[in-house]
Amino acid sequence: MGRKLQYVTIKGTKDGFTLILDDRCSYRELLDEIEEKLSVATREPNDNRLVPVFLETGNRYLNEEQINTISELIRKKKKLYIEQVHSNVITKAEAEKMQKENRIVKIEKMVRSGQVLEITGDLLLIGDVNPGAKVVATGNIYIMGVLRGIAHAGANGKTDAVICASKMEPSQLLIADIAARSPDELQVFNHEMEYAYIDHNLNQIRIDKLQSFTMLQQTYT
Amino acid sequence: MGEAIVITSGKGGVGKTTTTVNIGTALALSNKKVCLVDSDIGLRNLDVLMGLENRIIYDLVDVAHGRCKLNAALIKDKRFDCLHVLPAAQTVDKTSVNPEQMKQIIHELKQDYDYVFIDCPAGIERGYKNAVAGADKSIVVTTPESSAVRDADRIIGLLEKEKNMEPPKLIINRIRKQLVKSGDMLDVDDVVSILAIELLGIVPDDEAVIAAANRGEPIALEPSNYASIAYRNIGRRILGESVPLASFEESQGLFSKLKKLIGIR
Numbered sequence: 001m002g003r004k005l006q007y008v009t010i011k012g013t014k015d016g017f018t019l020i021l022d023d024r025c026s027y028r029e030l031l032d033e034i035e036e037k038l039s040v041a042t043r044e045p046n047d048n049r050l051v052p053v054f055l056e057t058g059n060r061y062l063n064e065e066q067i068n069t070i071s072e073l074i075r076k077k078k079k080l081y082i083e084q085v086h087s088n089v090i091t092k093a094e095a096e097k098m099q100k101e102n103r104i105v106k107i108e109k110m111v112r113s114g115q116v117l118e119i120t121g122d123l124l125l126i127g128d129v130n131p132g133a134k135v136v137a138t139g140n141i142y143i144m145g146v147l148r149g150i151a152h153a154g155a156n157g158k159t160d161a162v163i164c165a166s167k168m169e170p171s172q173l174l175i176a177d178i179a180a181r182s183p184d185e186l187q188v189f190n191h192e193m194e195y196a197y198i199d200h201n202l203n204q205i206r207i208d209k210l211q212s213f214t215m216l217q218q219t220y221t
Numbered sequence: 222m223g224e225a226i227v228i229t230s231g232k233g234g235v236g237k238t239t240t241t242v243n244i245g246t247a248l249a250l251s252n253k254k255v256c257l258v259d260s261d262i263g264l265r266n267l268d269v270l271m272g273l274e275n276r277i278i279y280d281l282v283d284v285a286h287g288r289c290k291l292n293a294a295l296i297k298d299k300r301f302d303c304l305h306v307l308p309a310a311q312t313v314d315k316t317s318v319n320p321e322q323m324k325q326i327i328h329e330l331k332q333d334y335d336y337v338f339i340d341c342p343a344g345i346e347r348g349y350k351n352a353v354a355g356a357d358k359s360i361v362v363t364t365p366e367s368s369a370v371r372d373a374d375r376i377i378g379l380l381e382k383e384k385n386m387e388p389p390k391l392i393i394n395r396i397r398k399q400l401v402k403s404g405d406m407l408d409v410d411d412v413v414s415i416l417a418i419e420l421l422g423i424v425p426d427d428e429a430v431i432a433a434a435n436r437g438e439p440i441a442l443e444p445s446n447y448a449s450i451a452y453r454n455i456g457r458r459i460l461g462e463s464v465p466l467a468s469f470e471e472s473q474g475l476f477s478k479l480k481k482l483i484g485i486r
Contacts, residue, residue, distance in 0.1 A: 110417050112378030113371050130374050130415060131367075148415070 007033045016052035016083065019074075023058035027066065034070065038077035052083035061089045101138055111135055111149065118155075131171060140164070150174070151196075164195040164210065173205050180205040223254070225327045225337040226459075227356035229380075231372030233343030235364045236394040239434060240424075241340040242270045243449075244360075246439040247456030249304035253335040256295070258307045258327070260352040261342035262318060265309035272299060272437020273306055282310035285322040291329055300442070305334075315347045320354035327355025336459070345379060353380070359389040360421060365396055365407040370415055377418060390419045392455065395426040422455035423466065424448050 007022040007030055021030055053074060055067075062070070062085070071082045090098075103121040111117050111125070113132030122139035129135050133149035140161050141153045147165035152174040154161030159176040173180045173196050180196075193210040228241045238261075245257045259267035262282060268274045279294035284307070291307075298304035307330070310317065330337045341352035353359070359380050363373035373391075380389045393412055400406035413420055427448040433440040441452045447467075454464045 110378075112381075113374040115378050128415075128417065132371055132375065146414075 008037050010037060013054075016054065017080065018054045018056060020056045021058065021060065023060035031069070031073065034073055035077070038074065038080075050079050050081045053080045055082055055085045057085065057087040059088050061087065061091065105137075113149075129170075137161075153196075159198050159200075162195050162197045162213070164193065164213070166193055167191060168194040168196070168207060170196075173207075175205055178203065178205055223331045223333075223335040223337060224358060225331055225339060225356045226358045226360060227339040227341050227352050228360045228362060229341035229349065229352065229376055230343065230362045230369070231345065231376040232363075232369045235362050235369050236424075237343075237362050238267050238270055238340050239430060239440075240360070240362050240392060240394065240452075241338050242267060242439045243441040243452040244456055244459065245304060245336075245338050246301070246441040247453040248336055248459065249298070249301040250441070250453070251456065251460065252303060253460070254303045254333070255336045255338065256305045256307060256330050256334045258330070258337060258339045259309040260318075260323070260339055260348065262309045262348065262351075263311065263314045264342065265311050267340050268296070268306060268308045269437065270434050271306055271439065273308075274437075277308045280308045280310040281326070282313055282317050284326055285318045291326065315342065315351065318351055320350050323351045324355040345375065349376075349379075353383060353386075356386065358387045359383075360392055361389045361416075361418070362392045362394055363412065363416070364394050365401070365409075365412055367407065370407065370412055374416055377416060388418060390421040391416055392421050393423040396423050397426045421458055422451055424451040424455075 009020040011018040100120045105119045106124045108126040111133040118136040123137040128145040129149040136152045141163045143165040146167040150172040154176040199206045279289040342348035
């Protein structure tokens, strides 16, 4: 067994440990070496705190089961836990999902009462959302038209999603899991472009003029 | 070969049957061969508005089930030779006919008539599906009330999904000028901006329409009534003429614009 090469490199950082795994050796060899390395290392910390480990897998693809195995192995040996796995490769399915979530879907139609328009990614709607209709997007919603129905942005929990409309007269707005409805008393709508976002200080949805949108973006970045 | 136009609304009581009867009469006045089909099986009343109730022997369901020939069920109008009515059955319900059978009947009627108007029942269930099955075009009737507009919007969404169907056109029924002026009623522009389809015509609210219906005489026969003129204008637009909205038909915005144009304040 020519175990001269180092398949597993351990680096200490201020946040914890980084485990750099070689991506050329077999998975079996990797497991053996992790086990070996962790058995050798001594100096236990005095407190019972768990130390985070960052896993660098390079160009190796580890599936969920394999990550769990390594995770268990590390947990068993020392007071360590895997905080993050960083890999240069992802599966095609994951890549497609990412691409879907980051695209802008352009749709030209009137969304009418009783219709539900659901998309993955950002929605650019050219047309109105009528009362009784609903548009749902995992990302942002931009409506070039009147929003009179329900809009749900960040449907998978993206709290920094926004809803923009040329004319904002919604019956309900939802961003991630926060909802807001229109006031009960009749109101005069102004005809400026507006957008809705979650005010993270108050944890509720706010509507503002579109001009202030760029200002908000600056505070986020 | 003529064309089949379904008249629908989603909500009940907005004037589908009245509209069907009057547009049919208006086109018969222009010497077109017209057939009115009542597809509201179980709740028929198109024949009542036409004053033809006492002449019904066979009906739509009899034709669908082959109990009589199509011609035997058709009733000729009292006033026009070119206007016929295919009445609905009253004793059974909407499930006694299926869309395939309707398609077949409408197809057969289209061979003999210039225009076949199908009066659709309220709702979006079986009756609606039957009525829409054989149609080439559609007219959506609404009143300027938010509930009626909401239902019209739903119906338009369904009609847009139909294959082989042209985009629907809109009739706004029972406009009350005074209420619109005082801001208590949606105006034509509001309705059109929500529904976003082509406007075929608007009909003013008029008590004479109710009176005429009770007599069994379509209002479109009266030459000077505003509602009657509105229906006849709609008829002419269906024939392809470009008829501008008459002064009582105009929305406030357009009217004041026009006034400005000719210089009256």
